[in-house]
Amino acid sequence: MVSFDNRETRDDEMQTTAEEWISDLIADTEDAHNSEAFQQWLDIQRRFHDYSTQNSLLIALQCPHATHVAGYRTWQDEFDRQVSKGKSAIWIWAPITAKTCPVCGETKSRHDDECTSDGVPYDDWSTALLSFKSVPVFDVSQTESEASSTKPQTSTIRRSPPHSHTAVTASVTSVS
Ligand SMILES: [Zn+2]
Numbered sequence: 001m002v003s004f005d006n007r008e009t010r011d012d013e014m015q016t017t018a019e020e021w022i023s024d025l026i027a028d029t030e031d032a033h034n035s036e037a038f039q040q041w042l043d044i045q046r047r048f049h050d051y052s053t054q055n056s057l058l059i060a061l062q063c064p065h066a067t068h069v070a071g072y073r074t075w076q077d078e079f080d081r082q083v084s085k086g087k088s089a090i091w092i093w094a095p096i097t098a099k100t101c102p103v104c105g106e107t108k109s110r111h112d113d114e115c116t117s118d119g120v121p122y123d124d125w126s127t128a129l130l131s132f133k134s135v136p137v138f139d140v141s142q143t144e145s146e147a148s149s150t151k152p153q154t155s156t157i158r159r160s161p162p163h164s165h166t167a168v169t170a171s172v173t174s175v176s
Helices: 010-035 037-046 052-060 074-081
Strands: 080-083 088-100 126-139 143-145
Touching: 010 037, 037 052, 052 088, 074 080, 074 126
Parallel strands: none
Antiparallel strands: 080 143, 088 126
């Protein structure tokens, strides 16, 4: 806590205190920028730019060398790859979305029959983000080709999905 009680020196102290605080902050920020962890995180952010900040941070913390992540089933169904035995999942957040009533904001299953929804049919309700749930994903380095483990595989891997969580949401059941 900083206080400037001394009238004589107040103006100077306010000036120097603020300047020192700013230069400390800049130094700390530079340290942070130069730190290996921060660089690693920036690197992950570049690789996972379609993902949320928190998800890319979570990926960086759990699997610093990750390049492509997807759910267990997505690796099997879309890439013909199998998560290798004994690999531990990378946990990230996946959005849970559902159509909600334009009047009361409830989902269909929780919707009160009394509410008329202003006559808007269910199909025209707009989709809202309800919450996030933690879901397990795996990096490509934790998987192996189901066909052959000798072929080069990275060329068959698509770039990150155009929208965040696409691979992840496949495994998340939408609540309705
Ligand atoms: Zn309603």
